[in-house]
């Protein structure tokens with residue numbers, strides 16, 4: 001099968017399109033014929049082995065895992081032992097942070113997969129897992145939003161942010177999104193009640209008050225969280241030192257600030273699929289690349305100015 005592989009740390013130029021052996025089915029896993037992928041900041045962090053501490057998980061001197069990629073959507077080709085909720089032929093989507101998704105076939109634990117809604121195509125559903133689950137867990141699991149509350153979402157136009165705006169509205173909160181002025185109409189179109197353009201108003205001086213502040217961009221200081229929010233969730237980070245500085249200050253205070261690494265699960269993927277099926281959440285794909293251009297897709301998203309998501313296609317199917 002064809003796969004996008006890496007054998008050293010580096011930029012997108014170290015990626016290769018290779019013919020390698022198709023993975024074998026394992027207990028508790030699904031073998032999925034991949035139809036589409038999406039790109040996430042996690043892909044280039046893993047590709048570059050940066051920040052350095054990530055190499056303790058992904059390989060100290062060179063990458064442990066050969067095949068790139070986490071987010072996928074495709075069709076179940078084989079079902080492993082001890083899997084009860086999926087069948088051959090099911091259209092599924094999911095994420096595998098261990099890698100292996102940027103290939104014609106991927107073998108993934110069934111517990112990180114969900115069934116696709118009938119109405120959506122593979123590119124749309126491949127765009128959901130990491131960004132959508134992160135947005136859901138930031139707002140619900142960690143942010144504990146309640147109907148009628150107010151939420152500020154810093155970085156509201158990217159992969160995580162564009163899901164977060166829609167999910168927060170679907171749960172009945174009042175949403176203020178922060179993005180660049182070029183994305184104002186886009187974020188209003190997602191349902192935000194108000195938009196602050198960070199290139200017109202300095203968010204670090206903003207005096208608004210919110211029940212929850214979610215930072216997907218990762219540039220808010222600890223005093224930004226406490227000035228604007230009753231509680232906060234840190235999703236993204238700009239530099240390790242900034243993130244550690246915020247978390248250390250939070251550790252010595254009573255302010256409720258959560259920081260987490262999202263993990264996909266069948267129930268959370270189903271929650272998002274259900275919101276999509278009733279039209280409360282939709283995926284915005286800014287660009288689509290053929291699989292041969294996966295390195296270019298990763299290069300594009302590394303600028304961190306994506307509007308919604310970038311998808312990559314293996315087979316052109318509805």
Ligand SMILES: NC(=O)c1ccc[n+]([C@@H]2O[C@H](COP(=O)([O-])OP(=O)(O)OC[C@H]3O[C@@H](n4cnc5c(N)ncnc54)[C@H](OP(=O)(O)O)[C@@H]3O)[C@@H](O)[C@H]2O)c1
Nearest residue numbers: 041134155157158159160179180217236237261262304305
């Ligand atoms: N904790 C976790 O488990 C987890 C999971 C997934 C992702 N993440 C992290 O979350 C972050 C966002 O991921 P993503 O997939 O949403 O990335 P993305 O699609 O590249 O989106 C980045 C967004 O940041 C916005 N942005 C840039 N500068 C900004 C600023 N100064 N203020 C506010 N917004 C700004 C951009 O909007 P404009 O173009 O409008 O500027 C862009 O839409 C990344 O750091 C990623 O590593 C964490």
